[in-house]
Each structure stands twice: as C-alpha cells, then as structure tokens.
Amino acid sequence: MTTARRPAVLGGTPAFPGELPFARPLVPPLDEVMTRLKASYDRGTLTNGPLTRELEAHAAERLGVAHVVAVANCTAGLMLALRALGPVEKVVLPSFTFSASAHAIAWNGYKPVFAECDPRTLQLDVGDAGARLVAAGAGALLATHVYGAPAPIDAVTELCARRGVPCVFDAAHGLGAEHDGQPLGRYGTAEVFSMSPTKLVVAGEGGLVTTNDDDVAASIRIGRDYGDPGDYDTLFPGLNARMSEFHAAAALASFELLDEHVDRRRAIARRYREGLQGVAGLREPEVFIGDRSSYKDFSLIVEDAFGLDRDALRHALLLEGINTRPYFSPPVHRQKAYAHLPAVDLPVTDAMSGSVLSLPMFGDLRDDDVDTVVEVIGALHAHAAEITHRT
Numbered sequence: 526m527t528t529a530r531r532p533a534v535l536g537g538t539p540a541f542p543g544e545l546p547f548a549r550p551l552v553p554p555l556d557e558v559m560t561r562l563k564a565s566y567d568r569g570t571l572t573n574g575p576l577t578r579e580l581e582a583h584a585a586e587r588l589g590v591a592h593v594v595a596v597a598n599c600t601a602g603l604m605l606a607l608r609a610l611g612p613v614e615k616v617v618l619p620s621f622t623f624s625a626s627a628h629a630i631a632w633n634g635y636k637p638v639f640a641e642c643d644p645r646t647l648q649l650d651v652g653d654a655g656a657r658l659v660a661a662g663a664g665a666l667l668a669t670h671v672y673g674a675p676a677p678i679d680a681v682t683e684l685c686a687r688r689g690v691p692c693v694f695d696a697a698h699g700l701g702a703e704h705d706g707q708p709l710g711r712y713g714t715a716e717v718f719s720m721s722p723t724k725l726v727v728a729g730e731g732g733l734v735t736t737n738d739d740d741v742a743a744s745i746r747i748g749r750d751y752g753d754p755g756d757y758d759t760l761f762p763g764l765n766a767r768m769s770e771f772h773a774a775a776a777l778a779s780f781e782l783l784d785e786h787v788d789r790r791r792a793i794a795r796r797y798r799e800g801l802q803g804v805a806g807l808r809e810p811e812v813f814i815g816d817r818s819s820y821k822d823f824s825l826i827v828e829d830a831f832g833l834d835r836d837a838l839r840h841a842l843l844l845e846g847i848n849t850r851p852y853f854s855p856p857v858h859r860q861k862a863y864a865h866l867p868a869v870d871l872p873v874t875d876a877m878s879g880s881v882l883s884l885p886m887f888g889d890l891r892d893d894d895v896d897t898v899v900e901v902i903g904a905l906h907a908h909a910a911e912i913t914h915r916t
C-alpha cells in the first residue's frame with residue numbers, strides 16, 4: 526500500500542475533486558419500467574393493482590414465505606406489523622438501528638425499551654434484550670438486520686419462544702441477505718423490507734411485509750387500506766399505506782437486478798476488506814457463521830490504533846471528496862425524539878455509535894474508486910500524528 530499520497534487535510538490534492546457519493550441507487554432501465562406499467566396505466570389502475578399483486582407473488586416465491594404484503598414504505602410496514610401483534614404496550618429493540626424502527630413502536634402508542642448491541646457484530650445483544658424484556662414486562666421484540674447482515678435470528682427466535690412473545694425483524698437492509706442458505710423473509714412473526722433509494726431493490730418508495738401467519742397478513746392488508754376490510758366499516762384506525770402501480774413496476778424491474786447487485790456488493794466488500802487488512806485500528810463488524818450479508822452498508826469500527834477518531838477520519842475523507850455516513854449515530858436512545866423517556870444506560874451502544882463509519886457502497890461503484898478510498902485511508906493512518914498535531 527502506498528502512503529506517498531499527501532492527504533487533502535494536509536494540503537494535498539483531493540482524491541475525488543468531483544466527489545465520490547456515499548450511495549447511488551442501481552436503477553433498472555426506464556423503458557423496462559414503462560413497459561411493465563403500461564397495462565395498469567392504460568386501464569386506469571394506478572394503485573394496489575395487478576402489478577402490486579405480481580410483486581407480492583414474486584417476492585413470496587423468491588423469499589419462500591406464505592404471505593407478502595406490499596406497502597408504501599418500510600416504516601408504514603413496521604407500524605402495521607407491530608399493530609397486527611395486538612396490544613403489547615412495550616417493545617424491546619436495539620438502540621443501534623435506524624430511527625424508524627423505534628418510530629413504528631411509538632406511533633402505535635407503545636413504549637420502546639432500548640437494548641444493547643453486541644460489540645463484535647453490532648447486532649442486537651440477545652442476552653441484554655432478554656433481561657430488559659423480562660424486567661420491563663415487554664410484549665414483543667423488534668430486531669434489525671444491521672447493515673444487511675442477519676440479526677442473531679436463532680437466538681432471537683429462541684428467546685421469543687421461551688418468553689412467549691412475538692418478534693418482528695426490521696429487514697429494511699435484508700433483500701439479498703441469507704441465513705443458513707435461505708433468504709430472509711421467513712423468520713420471526715413478520716419481517717419488513719424497504720425499497721427506498723439507498724436499499725438494494727428500489728421502488729422509489731416501497732416496503733414488503735413478509736409473514737407465515739395468516740392473521741398477521743390479513744391485518745396488514747386491511748391496515749394498509751385505512752383499516753377497511755372492504756365495506757367501509759373500518760375495523761381500526763389504519764393507514765393509507767398502499768403501494769402504487771408505478772412503484773410496483775419499478776420494484777419488479779429492480780428485483781431482476783438483485784442477484785447481480787448482491788454479488789457486486791460482496792465483491793466490493795471483499796476488495797475493501799483485503800485492501801484495508803494491513804491498516805491498524807480498523808475492524809469490520811462480524812457476520813454470523815452461516816449467514817451472508819447483502820452489504821447494504823460496508824461499515825468499519827475505528828479504534829484508537831488507527832490514530833484518528835471516527836469524526837476526524839470522516840472529516841479528512843470529506844476533504845478528499847469521499848462521502849461517508851456514521852451509521853448509526855446518534856443511537857436512537859440519544860435522539861431528541863426519545864429524550865422524554867427515562868434515561869437508559871447503554872455504554873456499548875454509545876461506544877460503537879461513536880466509532881462506526883460506513884464507506885461508499887453502491888452497485889456501480891468501480892474497483893479503482895474502491896482502491897483509491899483504500900489508499901486514502903492508508904495515507905490518513907500513516908499521517909495520523911501529523912494530522913492530529915496540525916488540525
């Protein structure tokens with residue numbers, strides 16, 4: 526690895542004067558989306574029509590699950606999935622997740638009970654979650670497949686079975702990921718996927734709820750349509766969370782690219798991993814043995830031995846034109862939206878949130894751009910003392 530490069534933070538030439546984005550959707554060709562949309566459009570069926578049914582059937586077959594309910598977005602899907610569990614009052618979830626996981630709990634009027642993450646994997650710490658579940662008398666558990674790597678599915682399933690509580694997986698990052706050789710979508714009481722622009726399958730906006738439970742599926746189908754079972758006599762205050770035919774057309778075309786897209790992201794992750802191997806103080810969150818990540822994100826934990834902390838590294842990369850994100854920082858329990866809750870002590874989550882950094886990752890990221898990011902990070906490590914001294 527060359528360290529000859531002079532970092533931009535020390536006056537060198539930026540590696541990407543034109544900027545390297547953090548994420549970019551891998552979109553299917555527009556004419557393919559239009560071809561799929563045409564029949565519904567010409568007939569005047571603009572939402573919740575045959576393309577939505579086709580998407581649900583395609584996803585159910587691909588993921589190997591009895592029911593797929595397409596919804597307007599993953600957040601609404603999580604809201605409806607949690608609603609379908611019946612009144613639960615309190616739900617345990619990791620604080621190391623995206624805010625929407627907790628918002629879906631709060632919008633139901635339930636109370637989020639935040640649990641720790643495992644410092645090796647950054648996934649839910651199931652031991653801690655179990656203790657908090659019992660202490661709070663919580664009625665359900667929500668676990669996130671963080672960065673597209675499966676959550677500790679078997680341990681979560683075992684905990685929920687032992688305690689007799691349902692479990693929802695926030696599978697926003699999960700299309701393309703595998704557990705024991707099987708795609709996600711069949712685990713827990715329900716899983717909820719996102720098809721927003723930073724995810725692997727893109728609908729523009731869209732979500733998929735998967736479940737093998739007939740009653741849960743029926744509740745979500747009614748819930749996405751105002752709570753109306755079909756006779757305008759609504760059963761509960763539902764949402765308008767239907768998927769439009771435009772979004773279903775884009776999602777169907779995008780699904781065609783998924784296998785290739787996941788392969789490409791895994792190759793990019795491998796290239797980052799091999800390139801950064803020799804750099805001290807950078808650690809990749811572990812994926813459980815037998816699981817495969819979708820690499821919705823490629824993230825690193827920046828430790829003392831690197832020489833710069835996460836924020837200094839992020840700033841130096843930005844000066845090179847390299848966009849990164851500190852996913853997930855601040856952790857949800859530190860966000861203003863949850864400041865009214867009783868204080869909770871989550872030291873591991875705080876430490877991890879303060880040291881994670883997600884690098885540029887998208888389907889058409891080029892190998893030589895990955896190599897340049899690797900080279901820049903190596904140069905920043907080599908110049909860490911000088912950077913710390915000068916800035």
Ligand SMILES: *Cc1c(COP(=O)(O)O)cnc(C)c1O
Nearest residue numbers: 598599600623625697719720721
């Ligand atoms: C993107 C994301 C969501 C929200 O998905 P939308 O489709 O944008 O509502 C929820 N949870 C996680 C972990 C996410 O990354």
